[in-house]
Amino acid sequence: MVVAYTIQIDQHDPLLIHHFDHPSQSLVSTPLNGDNFGSWRRAIVIALESENKMGFVDGLIPKPTDSTKLSLWKRNDSIVRSWLLNSVNKDIVTSVIYSSTATILWEDLNSRYRQQNGPRVFQLKKEIFSCNQGLMSVSHYFAKIKSLWEELSDFQPPHSCTCAGVKPLLEYLHFECVMSFLMGLNENYSHISGQILLRDPIPSISRVFSLMVQE
Structure with a gap:
């Protein structure tokens, strides 16, 4: 049975x-x-x-x-x-x-x-450093540089620590991302870029993009 x-x-x-x-x-x-x-x-x-x-x-x-x-x-x-x-x-x-x-x-x-x-991280940082808007729209440029930053962040080891000491590091990485985006924008966005740089704290990268689109 x-x-x-x-x-x-x-x-x-x-x-x-x-x-x-x-x-x-x-x-x-x-x-x-x-x-x-x-x-x-x-x-x-x-x-x-x-x-x-x-x-x-x-x-x-x-x-x-x-x-x-x-x-x-x-x-x-x-x-x-x-x-x-x-x-x-x-x-x-x-x-x-x-x-x-x-x-x-x-x-x-x-x-x-x-x-x-090693080679890929080197290539990503090189592309981020040389990335600029040029003939691209702001949306296209934002998507390109953001994808480079996100792929680069995927190579970083995970943060197992949840202590307050990690926060400054994450804030600095965010700051670098915003800086690279602003540095690559065309000259006609220099005024709004200057206003953003005066803010404390610096807005999120998505908020910075939103401000540029509204300009």
Whole structure:
């Protein structure tokens, strides 16, 4: 006699598999090609967090010892691995397809492509330094320099400390971002730029952009 049983899964449990969690789907519109790891990684993290599956790649959802949940964990892990494989170029797929878990696959890609941090950080800072509005609209220029800053910030180690000492560092990074944006604007924005520089504290980068658009 075979006894059937079901596992009750809370709707917020990452082990829950929805009907739309299909293994053939890709998580990003632009696959990893080796040169776009920073932006690709960021897009993957956002997608996995929205699916409540990030724990399968960062190791926060380890393989359970409970046999009743082990099969479900394996299904989830296989789905996440499929998503990652569908989100990289074919020439990269062949080198990670035999990864036994999503965490191993993820760590392989990270160790392989994040080791190029030095050259990429150098290139990003060089692009930020030389970035200026030129013939671009303010909106286009803002989007370009903001994307450079955000990719650069992704290379910084996470701040595990929540003490007050971190606040000045974050404020200084914000200050640098605003300064680089203002420095690259065309001369006809110099008046409003001067007014912004006199403010204390300096407005957020989004607020600065809003003021420029209104000018």
